[in-house]
Amino acid sequence: MIKKVLIANRGEIAARIIRTCKRLGIITVAVYSEADQKAPYVSLADESYLIGPPRVNDSYLNTEKIFSVAKEAGADAIHPGYGFLSENDQFVEKCDQEGIIFIGPSSKVMKQMGSKIEARIAMQKAGIPVVPGTDVAISSIEEAIEIAHGISYPVMLKASAGGGGIGMQVVSSDEELSKAFESNSKRALTFFGDGSMFMEKKLENARHIEIQLLADHHGNVVHLFERDCSIQRRNQKVVEEAPSTFISQQTRDAMGKASVKAAKALGYTNAGTIEFLVDEDENFYFLEMNTRIQVEHPVTEEITGLDIVEEQLKIANGKKLEITQENLAINGHAIEVRIYAEDPVTFFPSPGHITTFVMPEGEHIRNETAVTGGFDVTPYYDPMIGKLIVKGTTRNEAISLLKDALLMYKVEGIKTNIPMLLKVVDNEQFKKGNISTAFVEEHYLPEMKTN
Structure with a gap:
């Protein structure tokens, strides 16, 4: 024990x-x-x-x-x-x-899923659909251009190793691809020790929807439904919610079953997440697998009543899952926003001394924080200083709770992205659930340019 x-x-x-x-x-x-x-x-x-x-x-x-x-x-x-x-x-x-x-999972599975190229191959073997693209590392700019012509622009250039949006870029022409290939490869090599690049077709108006998994050492695997993480900046998530407003129950069931099937095929254990891109017709395609707990896990905890860290510890102790798929259900709607020490217009980090730090409080508010008043945010680490999570009986209630909580959130001494988050929450398209991975570029940045 x-x-x-x-x-x-x-x-x-x-x-x-x-x-x-x-x-x-x-x-x-x-x-x-x-x-x-x-x-x-x-x-x-x-x-x-x-x-x-x-x-x-x-x-x-x-x-x-x-x-x-x-x-x-x-x-x-x-x-x-x-x-x-x-x-x-x-x-x-x-x-x-x-x-x-x-x-966490075994080193074998982690290594396999750590290479996005190997992960694509493994998922295809398990019968999971993948975004059209390459299954081997691209060796040159010339080869990259030839592949891009084959799947047609726009394409997503990606680093095989790592995450966090590093080494990832959308390109729409040969010229853009030529510039992006070398620079992103070098960046991936610096951050991850692996400069291998691959390419996928850029799905237009796609949703980023992921399935949370728990798997024990006895062959039992369950999914804890989905999270919609479509609102992103610089290919990094800033707003996450559960459940998704977009997919049908039929698609929810299909994505859950596909994820469980993939985890069993891999021999996966502990907590993990399979990320998908979902197109406008609810076709879903494997994106990557995160072999760890994720930043956005609290929204899943809020709608299921589970403590995912506790489940991780139980699994690591060799215990069987006490939960089954049949006794899991979605209860309410949860939204999480990431609070960053960054300029809300440029998204550049804003390190400095926090003079005032007051978090909102309430029955349906959850705070996960890394700082306090008087704390110095340094440039050495990711600029996320906290997460704000709210839960409502409905999505509309959750949005209302979130707006009120953001208005109560007070951080002085540094810039934060709270003004951006308030604009997202107030946006009519967000309220209607009309979101995609292009939301920030289509709705937030244009508004900033006109102000």
């Missing part, structure tokens, strides 16, 4: 994991960089250890130091959160070698 968990992460997700562990009586160990010494999660943990300077390579990606702390603290398990080492198959292998439980 897991008695002591080291959280190999920072910020709001570290605090989130610590809270569940404390409720279950599991001792928690936090690690922090010099920049995060005063971060709320550090004092929330039972024990905390400094692991290095602010740069991620010297701290949160320093596996040698993390394992050293795990041994010193006597941790018998590591929860990776999201980002950083959460999808590093070599880190999982090292956990196995050290006799430490990794709270």
Whole structure:
């Protein structure tokens, strides 16, 4: 049984994991960089250890130091959160070698899904539809142009490794593709150590809809319905909701069954998410699989009543899933927005000293935060400083609750994207559920240009 968990992460997700562990009586160990010494999660943990300077390579990606702390603290398990080492198959292998439980899937499955090219191939073998595109790395700009002509512009150029929108770009001509191919390949090589690129057809007016999965070590797999994550900027999600306003019950069932089928074919265990693009006719296509907990998991928790972190811990302990597909149901509607320290017009990060930080409170409001008043937001990490989640009996009620909560949210000393989020929530197309991955470009940015 897991008695002591080291959280190999920072910020709001570290605090989130610590809270569940404390409720279950599991001792928690936090690690922090010099920049995060005063971060709320550090004092929330039972024990905390400094692991290095602010740069991620010297701290949160320093596996040698993390394992050293795990041994010193006597941790018998590591929860990776999201980002950083959460999808590093070599880190999982090292956990196995050290006799430490990794709270996540096996290194084999993680490695397979970590390559978007290999993931495409695996999903096709499992009978899951994929977006038309390439199943091998593109070797040159000339080859890229030839492929683009074959599937027709616009196309989505993507890095095979990594995530977070890095190495990803929509291109609509040979000239754009020529410029984007080399620069995105270099960027992917810098961030992920792999500059391999592939290409997919850009689906117009597509929705980004994902299915949350739980899978134990006994062959049981369930899906926890879908999340609609279509509203994005720079290929990163900013608004997520569950359930989707767009898909029919028939499509919901089909996507859920396809996801469960894929997880079983892979031999997947623990929590994971399969992401799809869904076109205007509700045809769905595999996009990628996230072999970890996701930023937006709270909306699924709100509509199902489950604690996904708790389920992760149970699965890692070798327990069978206590839930079945038949006893899962959607209850209400939940929306999450990500609060970023960034300019709401340019989307550039806005690090600095937070002089005032007041979060909204209420019966149907949930806050996941990485900061407090007096905290310094540094340029070293992702600029997300918190998440705001609301739940209503209907989507309209959830939208109303969200708007009120955003108006109560007060952050001073730095810029945030709260003004942007308010405009999204107030947008008539958003209220009607007419959203797609192009929403920000079509509805928000044009309004900014006219103001």
